Structure formats: C-alpha cells, structure tokens
Amino acid sequence: MTTRRGFLAAMMASAVVPSLSWADAGNPSFLAAAREADGGYALFGLDGAGADLFRVALPARGHAGVAHPHAPEAVAFARRPGTFALVIDCVSGKVIQQLNSPAGRHFYGHGTFVADGDILCTTENDYDNTAGVIGLWSRSEGYRRIGEIPSHGLGPHEILRLADDILVIANGGIETHPDHGRDKLNIPTMQPSLTYVTPDGTLKDKVELAPELHRNSIRHLAARADGLVGFAMQWQGEQRDAVPLLGLHRLGGTVTLAQADLGEQLAMQGYAGSIAFAGGGAHVGITSPVGGRLHLFTEAGMLAAVHRRADICGLAESAKGFMATDGQGGVWQADLQDFTPVHRAPRNWDNHVVAL
Template structure:
C-alpha cells in the first residue's frame, strides 16, 4: 500500500507547473553545428561547461543557428550558399518547419528573431540582381511575410540591437551566384558596409570602410549590451597586406579598427572567423581557424592584449566569466584568464560558430 508520504509527494509533483522554454532541454547556454562520427551533421545544445545536452540531425552541413528567445526552438542554416533552413523543436529533436529560399534567392547562413519571438529575419541573396535581401518570416507558422533590401551586397551576419527595434547587418560586399558556387564575382568593386535598419526595413544608418579597405569584407557581428557593435572581417586583397580584421562601431560615430602587432597580424592570413565580447564587455576577441589563432583586445583602449594558439579554433562566444570557444577537433574551452582552459572534448568536429542562447529579459 502506498504510504501517505509517498502519496503526498506524488500529489505535489503532479501539481507542479510543467517545465517550459529552454529549461525543458536542460537550460543550454549555446548552440553549435557539427559533424559527428556517424557522418551526420547535427545541431547541438551545450551548457556552460561544454557538456552536450542534446543534438538533432540536419539535412546537410550547418553554419550558424538562431535561438528563439523563449521557446526551445532553433533555426539552423545551411552553409552558404544554401537554400534551406530547418526549424527544430529542441525537446523532441523533430523538425517543425523547413524554410526554403524563394526562387532566385539563397540564404547566407544567419538570421535572428524579433525580441518577442514573433518574427524571424534571415539574410538572403537576390543573386540575379546582385542585391542583399532580408527575408521576413512568421515565427509561429514560418510562412514568408515579405522582404526588404539589406542595404548592400552579400549580407552575411545580422543581429538584433538592444531595445529590439533595430537590426544591424554585415553587408560583406561580395557578389556570388549559385552557378559559380562560392566564387567571388566582384572583388574589384566590392563595397562592404554596416547597415542599421528598422524592423520594417527603413535605413537608419550606414557605415563604410575607407576606400583603401574596400576589399575588407564585413562578415560577422557581436553586440554588447550597451549597443557597441563588434565586426569581424575577411580580407580579399593582396596576401602581402595584413589590414585590421576587427572593428568596433557605435551608432552615430566612425568605426574604430583594431589590429595586432604586425608579427601576430600577418599570421591570420587576412581571415577572421568569429567574434565575441567577453561576459563583462571589457574584452573583444576574434578567431582564425586558418592559422589556429585567437586574438584578444581591450575594448576601452583598443589595444591588443594577447594571442593564443588553438588548433582549428573558430566558434567563439561570451561565457559566464569571459569567453568560450570551440574547435574543429571537438574542443569546448574557456578563456577567462591568461591561459585557455579545455573543458570538454566531444567526438565531433564543431563548425564555424558558437551561438549564445539569450534568456528572456
């Protein structure tokens, strides 16, 4: 016979509210795409220590993902130039919907939800016109609602600014076409920019680099809580040149470019993979998988702090006490002091990005 204590305990358990949101999948801190030993491409949820909490299959290699601000849902994008994005229920591992780029378009691998989670925005390429597009999707039904210009060519990363009323877009400036794969078609005339748009597509501000740096493709973004934007670049010019690959910008001001000493800067081979601010916002860093490097800078002074050699490092995010990173060798590590700390080593190859799941405000 069930004891009174067990009966009351069971009654209490049944009266508890159901677990909703990201807590229902173990409260992951990050999303990351990767290639797993069985040959499958998957999207994984990781906690602050890099422990794998869940993984769900993708139809092909993933690039970045976007986390819903409340629901345990994620949109995983194909690697550029891809035409699919999969909306995943991270509780069941089942696909909820599949976003297909309209005819004449492809995705660029990044997107973001509105602050209330009602709308989803994706960077896209109108490849016949050679123009960047922001696709607008209903985040409940994932029906396409419309689109508006990105403000440039080759929009790659995109973030929602603090306050939830502005999108910042990294228009990389590089024109591509599916018939030529990832071939860059307009290097002599490329003009990258940062564009700030309202959620209805109205241009609020555009910022370009100097003419001498017009081949420095603005690719990836990080946004600090106070609205400071960090942007990582990929140089398309001469290999003999080693320009800055990291910039900071605040709306209404001119960009501030940061560079390491020449002996460190040239090792990056003109390529920054990911960018992130530290937890306290005092530090900003970029990664370079081509040269196994992570560079860290002081935000206030704009000075170079240090460089770290980490094999095939690319994913980068804000951790609880500094920065966290992932590598193509399966490492999840932390950088809060002068020395990197390897926390886990998964049996997979982590892909380009480590996406922070931002809890609701």
Template sequence: MPTRRHVLGGLAAAPLLSRAAWAEVGAPTHVAAARRGNGSYALFGMTGVGDVAFEVPLPDRGHAAAAHPVRAEAVAFARRPGTFALVIDCADGRVLRRLDSPPGRHFYGHGAYDRSGDMLLTTENDYESGEGRIGIWDVGAGYLRIGEVPSGGIGPHEILRLPGTDRFVVANGGLRTHPDSDREVLNPDTMRPNLSFLSDGSTDRVVELEPALRRNSIRHLAARRDGTVAAALQWQGDLSEVVPLLALMPSEGPVRLLADADPGQAELQGYAGSVAFDGAGGRVAITSPRGGLAQIWEVASPGEPQILRRPDICGVARAAEGFVFSDGGGGWLTAPAPQVHPVAWDNHIVSLLAG
C-alpha cells in the same frame, strides 16, 4: 514592405502552441552545429560547463543558428549557398518547419529573431541582380514569409539584433556570388562592404570602411549591451598585405580599427572567422582557423592582444564569464575546464545568455 508594427497589429496569426522553455531542455547556454564522427550533421545545445544538453540531427552541414528568445526553438541554417533552414523544437528534436528561400535566392547561413520572437529575419542573396535581401517570416503564422527589405548592400552575411531593441545590424560583405560559380567572388574590383542598420523595415544608417580597405569583407558580428558592434573581417586582396581584421562600431561615431597597428595580424592570414565580446563587455575576441589562433583584445585600452593557440579554432561566443571557443577537432573551451567531443564543430557558437 510591412514594418514590424504593421505586422503585429494587422495579422490575425494563430496562437502559438505552448512549448518548452530553454530551462526545460537541460538549461543550455549555447548552440552550435557540428559534423559527427560518422559523417552526419547535428545541432547541439551545450551547457555552461561544456556538456551536451541536446542533440538534433540535421540533413546536411549547418553553419549558424538563430535561437528563439523565449522558447527552446532554434532555426538551423545551411551553409551558403544553401536554400533551406530548419525550425527545430529543441525539447524533443522535432523539425517544426522547413524554410526554403524564394526562387532565385539562397540563404547566407544566419538569421535573427526580433525581441519578442514574433518575427525571424534572414540574410539572402538575390543572385541574378546581385542585391542583398532580408527575408521576413511571421513566426506565429507558422513561419509564413510575409515580405522582404533591401539589406543595404551586396552579400549580406550575418544579421544581429542589437541588445534590448528591435534595431538590427547587417554585415554586407560586399561579395557578389552566384551558385553557378560556386563560391567565386564575381566583383573583386568593385567591392564595397558595409554595416547597415535597420529599423522598422528600412535602413537608417550605413557605415563603410575607408577606401583602402574596400576588399576587407565584413562577415560576422557581435554586439555589446551599449550597442557597440564588433565586426570580423576577411581580406579579399593580396595576402602579403597585412590589414586589420577587427573593427568596432560604437552606437555613435566612426569605425575604430582595433588592430590597425598590430603586426600580429599577419598570423591570421587575412581571415577572421568569428567575433564575440566577453560576458562583461570589456574584451573582444576574434578567431582565425587559418592561423590556428584567437586574439583577445581589451576594448578600452588595447595594447597587445592575448593569444590562444588551437588548431582550426573558429567558434567564439560570450560566456557567463569570459568566452567559450570551439574548434574543428571537437574542442569546447570553456570554464572550468576544456572538453573534447567526438565531433568537428562548425564555424560558429550562438549564445543563449540574456542581454
């Protein structure tokens, strides 16, 4: 498997066409997928005050997106077990490329660019073997797939690049699934979720939860500027058991279960849908559409969390100050005032803010 260094040094890729930067398409601060009122789907660019900067149709339900670090270009991923992703020019709405997962694979709805935007990494399921894969696509060569590496576990859901680096972290949720069985978990008794850290195409660190929490699927991620990773968890065991659904992984040291002793975790009904640090990095939020609430925690000295109650709240991302949240009723909750759009926002918000 060629590493980033080999790829960039050895490929004679065609030069990229000059395309608009994010500032030229209405200066959006976030992108998110949604279902419109007529039942169709689209990817939206949203400004810092919650206005729509652009709207690009999607052929089916989207999940999350990867935003190019420089150009106004995004990859919209189908919801698991979808097999397509669309590379979209957000300046004019053109579909630049359609990416199809290799035979025997499907995407998990997430991906991430490297720091330069030269390569895209995608989380994938090799569903016959049950092993997780990270697909590698060369952007300059027209999103040519140039290889893959192991994800470090089963069920790689979200992949995230750590700020200021070309090191990636993968949430291996531990759930073995197969398209023939829809979304049924095939290995509930042998789950081993983990966080895997990848550099130059190989795994350099794997972190697991304690054995008693092996059914706590690690699904979604956020990263702070200092490399601290926050993980939103989804409990696959008996929902009468109340378990922590928010974990922090510092750049060095053990996993910290931020909500370990909080009785309010029961309100989340075993499901944390998204996670984000705020703009300053001092607070971290998780959402629960099942529970209809978000919890906002102080990272340094957690006490009881701040609670935001909103039906079907799931999307969360950092804003210039604080957070932005979204819900299935069209609510886009950000400063200076919330807005309601005629859409049903999907699960995630992707921040375009630097850092």
C-alpha cells in the same frame, strides 16, 4: 518588400505565449553545428562546460543557429549557398518546420528574431538582381514568409537585433551566384558595409570602410547591451597585407579599427571567423581558424591577449570569459590569462558557437 503597417500587424499577432521554456530543454548554454564521425551533420545543444544536452540531425552542413528568446526553439541555417533552414523543437529534438528560401534566393547562414520573438529575420542573396535582402517570417503563422526588406548592401552575412528592434547587418560586399558555386565574382569592385535598418526597411546608418580597405569583407557581428557593435572581417587581398580584422562602432558614430602587432596580425592570415564580447563587455575576441589564433582586445581596441590553437573558430561569451570551439572537436575556456580545454567530442565543430 513588407510595409510598416504589415510589420506592425505581424507584431500584434505575436500574443501567443510559449508553454515551454529553455528549462524544459535542459537549459543549454550554447548551440553549435558540427560534422560527425560518420560524415553526417547535426546541431548540438551544449551545457556550460561544452558537453552535449541534445542533438538534432541536419540534412547537410550547417553554419550557425539562432535561438528563440523565450521558447525552446532554434533555427539552424545551411551554409552558403544553402537554401534550407530548420526550426527545431529543442525539447523533443523534432523539426517543427523547414524553411526554404524563395526562388532566386539562398540563405547566408545567419538570422535573428525581432518583435519579441515573433518575426525571424534571415540574411539572403537575391542573386539574379545582385542585391542583399532580409527575409521576414512570422512564427505565429507557422513561420510563414510575410515579406522582405533590403539589407542596403551586397552579401548580407550575419545579422543581429539591437535595442528597439534595430537590425545591424554585416554586408560582406561580395557578389556570388549559385551557378558559380562559392566563387567570388566582384573582388576588384567589392564594397562591404555595416548597416543599421529598422524591420520595415528604413536605413538608419551605413558605414563603409576607407577605399584602401574595400576588400575587407565585413562578415560577423557581436553586440553589447549598450549598442557597441563589434564586426569581424575577412581580407580578400594578399595575405601579406597586415590589415585590421576587427572593427568597433555605434549607431551614428565613427569606426574604430583594431589590430595586433605586425607578427600576430600576419599570423591571422587575413581571416577572422567569429567574434564575441565577454567579461561584461570589457573585452572582444576574434578567431582565425586558418591562422590558429584567438585575439582578445579591450573595448577601446587595444590587444590584450593572444591564444594559439589549430583550427579554432567558434567563439561566444561564457560564465568564465569566452567559450571557443575548434575543428577537432575541442571546446575551450579562455580569458586574458588562460586557455583551458574543457571538453572534447568525436566531431568537427563548424564555424560558430552561439550563446543562449
């Protein structure tokens, strides 16, 4: 575990100013991983209309990426239970560094930067100790691992940075172990949580769902600039259970759970794959690739629109509302009224598209 003094020292070491910016990489609007027609995998930088700006090959299936806030660098993460993350120079397309999870750990496919971009935080499974941890890697030291902090939950999946470098973490609550592949080992007793943690590991707040929703795994996150957090859930019970798949929360506040009418909620099949705010934060959307649905809600949690598309999953804010991707290579623009195709590529987009 890192110490407060160690973290502050790492922040002081972050005085390196990047010489290149995202403009040098063509000003991409989005990052997304995909499976290509030949069976290989790659990370793509996309413009505002979903067209390719750059491509970087990946050694295996990717899940999500995180962009550096200033330098044209991205970190692409392997899908759980992957053990690699690639730091990519998005100008040259070259891999700067390959990060490997320590022994006894694997990545969950997400990360974020704090300390003005000098510290990369990665969600990890300490599977021998059945614990969730956040790995800390120093960019100014060549992405050297400088420590770790607890996620204060089990199965940390997505992580985001809020104001003042507070980390919000979606702890899915599910125990897994590489010896059992992607099997879920504790469904009867799982306990998901949403935690707010400082970079030195101090727990600021922890939110757990009501006992009857303890199988609702908290997986993915979106956040507004004012601190409102949206979280998307994946139900581990019966598909006929029309449980809420969207939650809204602020640090120190109470949770608002949102759901559609019964028919549409059942159509989601208990699975929300991605989440994003758009419209200046006035609306929040969740997708279900298994249900072929995009549900848009108001910031108060009221259903505002429904769009239907097979295998839709990736979701991010765009200049015109929401940008969505599907498993057939489609890229879509969505708002409360329209759902419009804007691009198609010969590949299968993975679960997430990340706005830059």
